[in-house]
Amino acid sequence: MSRITRRDVGDAATGLGAGTILVIVVVFVGLIVASLLWAFGVFTSGAKGAGDVRRDQNNAKNREHWSVTFNSEFQQLQADQEIVVTLKRQAEAAGATAQDRDNYLGAQNNCRQDVAQYNADASSALGSPWVPEELPTHVDSDTYCGS
Template sequence: MTRISRRDVGDAATGFSLSAVAITLSVLFVCGLAALLWWLGVFTSGIKGAGDVTRDQNDAKNREHWSATFNSEFQQIQADQGVIANLEHTATSAGATVQDHDNLTGAQNNCRQDVAQYNADASSTLGAPWLPEGLPTQINADNYCGS
């Protein structure tokens, strides 16, 4: 059996100390790198977010979608106006029933929902830039659907 000398104990202690220092420095380096990457992500998030919105707005699929959506919604509102005009004529004619008045109210409410959807889409971040020429930017429900 060999004897353990003071030198052997000192060498082992030095080795453990150097290992502990190396591990501590490695952990601190990894934590510092993670903190730096997190900070860069937070610091550049506004720029990245604005860039993502611009990229999404200019996407050809986005343009096609919103053009079709706005045209479809506006055509639906115009169709609602025609239905309201017919129901208004029926509800104000002689012999109109309570059901005729209820039908008119229901058509007006449906028109208001369609106008609200159009206005929400016309105000959306992705849709607003692609509102086709000739269509209103906002629609007043009272003017289009009656009161």
């Protein structure tokens, strides 16, 4: 077995070349920087997520959207309530047909879907802060749609 001489080391260094060594160093440094950036993103994700939600909530377009949405959905609930009351009278009247009862049940189901949509929007992360003061934050389907 022979000893490694300075000349052998010099020949190997020349063979590898400074460019190859530089590429290896750059890749290694790049991996370290990418790892640090990833770790920073993971550690600050909670604060960033909360900040993003707060920013989205306070966006003017978000406020406008929810103002229009809540007002129109609540108006729809009131219209549904009137329809349910009218169809209930028809379904319970003397001479009511099976179609009258089906119409009443269909209106109730439609009303319950609209109540569910209103409640879902009123409890959403972006919508909940913008329920107008004159509107409820939760609607009971039995109250609006009958039981």
